[in-house]
Amino acid sequence: MASIALGQMRRRPPAFAGLAVALLLAVATLTLFGSLVAADATAPPGEGRAADGPGLMLIAGAFGEIAVLVAFFVVVNTLGFALRQQYRELALLRTIAATPRQARRMVRGQVVATTLLVAAPGWAVGWAAARRFLAELQRRGLAAPEVRVPGTPVATVVAPVALAAVLAVGLAATAVAARRISRIAPAAALTASTTEHGRTGAVRLVAGAGVLVGGGLLLRLTATRTPEEADKAGQATLLGSLVLLVAVALLGPLAARVLAAALGAPVRALAPGAGWLADANLRGYARRLSSAVVPVALLAGLSGTMSIMTSTAEHAATAATTGATSATDVWLRQAELALLACFAAVSTVNTLVAVTADRRREFALLRLVGATRAQLMRMLTAEAVLTTVVGVLLGAAVAATATAAFSTALTGSPLPHVRPADCAWIVAGAAALTVPGILATGLRAVRGPAAEAAGGRD
Incomplete structure (x- = not known):
């Protein structure tokens, strides 16, 4: 062996x-x-x-x-x-x-x-x-x-x-x-x-639901922290967001299929040919979509949680007339964000490249039934956009839930302070990793004789 x-x-x-x-x-x-x-x-x-x-x-x-x-x-x-x-x-x-x-x-x-x-x-x-x-x-x-x-x-x-x-x-x-x-x-x-099985296994669903409940309970306890325990609340918030992301990974095929179905209609309307095929691929291969979406959700969820926590802490300190948080505190949070974003970015690029490269035979079969390389690239563009949107939405849901608990502990309000520019940069970063990675790998995967690729390994 x-x-x-x-x-x-x-x-x-x-x-x-x-x-x-x-x-x-x-x-x-x-x-x-x-x-x-x-x-x-x-x-x-x-x-x-x-x-x-x-x-x-x-x-x-x-x-x-x-x-x-x-x-x-x-x-x-x-x-x-x-x-x-x-x-x-x-x-x-x-x-x-x-x-x-x-x-x-x-x-x-x-x-x-x-x-x-x-x-x-x-x-x-x-x-x-x-x-x-x-x-x-x-x-x-x-x-x-x-x-x-x-x-x-x-x-x-x-x-x-x-x-x-x-x-x-x-x-x-x-x-x-x-x-x-x-x-x-x-x-x-x-x-x-x-x-690929259309249903998610019962064991996986039960485990995902259990982890989801556990993450919710952890964040509920986080919300009971006092403002003097901001550091402990921050670490508990990050841990809670990670637990929720584990739940997203377990429930990924189900969640990805639901979101892809909801977002597929406008894509089919904007691109009747490539958009329809992209939507069918994503919904028909939910596990493959989940593999691509989970790293994007990890990147968006952790980056969003850290960014919103930092802006909420700075806003709370200013509002309390105690002065803004120290430059050292901000640096520590930025260093932690950079480290976590590095892990998430590597995971995103690795997974997306591998997922797309493994579809070489599928692309060859589509070419044999009349699809051109340009049509396949349009299909992959639609898939990349949908993958990015689904991943960002799942990550945003995790970040919103986690930072609501942190904001409650720090300010008493579940509404955290959000800087739109930070969110825009996170979305742009997720798109910059996802779309070019899928398209560059796809461009390489559609090269060569279609008959030879179709007869190769799956």
């Missing part, structure tokens, strides 16, 4: 390249914040924090808990998509007597091999980022000048802990993602691999 696993990785580089980047980010994130914790723990007594700062351990914990959760969210989402891309091959293995255990072992081997491949560069990136971040904290008076990041990650306990944690998450995600293909009969697995 090891040779088959490696062969699959060579045959589908876009999917596994995305998984590799997600795992590298996870290793780097754990190394980054683990190095900061190690720096605080090894500092001489009394020198671990600046006189007027919150402490390096507190900053690393506040940043790290959200960043690590986002990194793992990206890993699980990317891994699930990489597995769906090789669903047909797994089904074929089942028909030639491969056991469910062997299929799961093959997928686990892919995850372990990819993780080990990115471990060293992930450690290097995380360690360098920790040194740079600590230097910025010291320059702003948030950490004592004597604190140093100890050694290299390989020479400390940070490296093995980061690697073990990422491997544990990857293997746990593998067990969940490979569950369906390993449980059904071999012949049924091959038939199922060529189609």
